[in-house]
Amino acid sequence: MVVFWADQASALLVFAVPFAWPLVALWAASHFLRAIGLTLAFHRYFAHRSFQMDRPARFVWTLIGTAAMQKGPLWWAGHHVNHHRFADREGDPHSAAVSGFYYAHIGWFLNDARHDRLAPTNPVVRDFSSAPEIVWLDRYHVVPPLALAVAMYLAGGWPWLVWGFCLPTMTLAHATFAINTINHMFGSRRFETRDASRNNVFTAVFAAGEGWHNNHHRYQRAARNGFYWWEFDPTWYVIRAMKAVGLAWDVQVVPARIYEEARAAKAHRATGRVAGIIDAVPLQLQLELAEEIES
Numbered sequence: 073m074v075v076f077w078a079d080q081a082s083a084l085l086v087f088a089v090p091f092a093w094p095l096v097a098l099w100a101a102s103h104f105l106r107a108i109g110l111t112l113a114f115h116r117y118f119a120h121r122s123f124q125m126d127r128p129a130r131f132v133w134t135l136i137g138t139a140a141m142q143k144g145p146l147w148w149a150g151h152h153v154n155h156h157r158f159a160d161r162e163g164d165p166h167s168a169a170v171s172g173f174y175y176a177h178i179g180w181f182l183n184d185a186r187h188d189r190l191a192p193t194n195p196v197v198r199d200f201s202s203a204p205e206i207v208w209l210d211r212y213h214v215v216p217p218l219a220l221a222v223a224m225y226l227a228g229g230w231p232w233l234v235w236g237f238c239l240p241t242m243t244l245a246h247a248t249f250a251i252n253t254i255n256h257m258f259g260s261r262r263f264e265t266r267d268a269s270r271n272n273v274f275t276a277v278f279a280a281g282e283g284w285h286n287n288h289h290r291y292q293r294a295a296r297n298g299f300y301w302w303e304f305d306p307t308w309y310v311i312r313a314m315k316a317v318g319l320a321w322d323v324q325v326v327p328a329r330i331y332e333e334a335r336a337a338k339a340h341r342a343t344g345r346v347a348g349i350i351d352a353v354p355l356q357l358q359l360e361l362a363e364e365i366e367s
């Protein structure tokens with residue numbers, strides 16, 4: 073808890089170091105590279121198994137994801153599996169509808185003994201605890217972010233530490249947490265899922281493609297969350313590039329039936345809108361029209 077709030081506050085140090093545009097590029101590199109590590113490894117690989125990769129590639133992406141300072145890969149992905157299992161119902165580790173905005177956004181991550189432990193039967197714990205390098209990262213999850221902070225300081229002193237670690241670690245925390253809160257509150261719903269998940273272009277940008285969350289709740293298995301080319305999903309572009317050079321395989325796609333469902337839902341909404349306009353004709357006019365038809 074102290075570490076988390078210390079990092080959040082440390083982001084304010086950007087006002088204490090001299091500004092330079094290259095530092096903004098450093099922020100972007102640190103934010104987006106680690107966002108893709110979280111999304112690609114923690115989310116789409118460990119939690120949803122939407123593709124396969126070899127052990128060295130898995131280790132590198134998991135290391136990058138762990139450097140985001142959002143605890144370990146097994147902890148993160150294991151809780152995420154529970155989120156899908158109980159989405160927006162009792163048992164969901166982070167649902168604003170169940171436990172309020174603050175708890176769903178930050179509180180659950182910091183201090184909850186009730187949800188903090190994962191059962192040994194959790195599919196992520198059960199299946200990946202046999203990989204010692206992943207278990208090591210999970211147990212010593214403070215090491216990668218600490219190493220990144222030290223490396224930044226050694227490379228460029230305070231400005232690099234602040235713009236390459238403090239600020240992007242804060243922005244990335246909220247980008248990730250927003251998927252749990254904002255994406256269950258604000259945005260559009262392509263699919264009528266049982267949960268409150270929504271698609272949101274703003275969170276899609278900052279969380280490296282995770283903002284297409286209603287798509288994702290409808291079909292979790294896909295390696296892409298943006299289901300169409302115009303839905304920005306940089307993590308998907310990385311997975312596709314890995315596939316092209318043989319680093320990723322068994323890449324799960326969105327089945328034709330899901331696209332068909334999306335088309336049908338869109339058509340249904342369109343007819344719903346027409347009916348809505350007819351219903352909106354004032355009563356007086358409706359009666360007059362009815363009289364005209366009768367006579």
Ligand SMILES: [Zn+2]
Nearest residue numbers: 251252269285
């Ligand atoms: Zn969700």
Ligand SMILES: [Zn+2]
Nearest residue numbers: 119152288292
């Ligand atoms: Zn998911």
